[in-house]
Amino acid sequence: MKKYVYPDNGKFIYKTKSGSYHILKKKRVDGKIITKFYGAFKDYNDAIRHRDKCVEGNWDMSLVYSNPMKFIQKRGKRYHIQRRGKFYGAYSNVIDAMNERDLLVKYDWDIEKICECHDDSISGISIFKRRV
Incomplete structure (x- = not known):
């Protein structure tokens, strides 16, 4: 999986071989790199919106919805x-x-x-x- 770089800042978005976009956040814990998965999308723009929502919510998944009409x-x-x-x-x-x-x-x-x-x-x- 390689990082997908677009002019609109593709940070945290990675393109898979199958063409989908994964949102991954990597951090170092006790000298090891831990990768956490935050979603997969077929469309790059959907991935951007979801990534922005994750960043806005400080990566708290309770604030992020795969169903935007939830509740x-x-x-x-x-x-x-x-x-x-x-x-x-x-x-x-x-x-x-x-x-x-x-x-x-x-x-x-x-x-x-x-x-x-x-x-x-x-x-x-x-x-x-x-x-x-």
């Missing part, structure tokens, strides 16, 4: 966030719903923590801010 359901013209039967909000566009879902995951679904840190909301108008 989000489309109902009519709105996107609802639900987990284990609990409703967390409805949004008019999928990007806002994904951003709020990511915020929920980041704070382990604890609305109190999110209320304390509501400036962390990407959309700036978090449903949790309105509940306080």
Whole structure:
């Protein structure tokens, strides 16, 4: 497997002989190099998006989804966030719903923590801010 270098910075992305792209992070532990696998993709652009999400989440896989719609359901013209039967909000566009879902995951679904840190909301108008 060789590192795939593109002008848009292919760091952590490796191309296999079969043509797929693997996201691998190598680090040295006790003098040994440990390689951790973070996903495989057929499309290079999908690999870039996933790698960027991994970097943004400090390589915490609980913040990265292979299913970008996880916990989000489309109902009519709105996107609802639900987990284990609990409703967390409805949004008019999928990007806002994904951003709020990511915020929920980041704070382990604890609305109190999110209320304390509501400036962390990407959309700036978090449903949790309105509940306080």
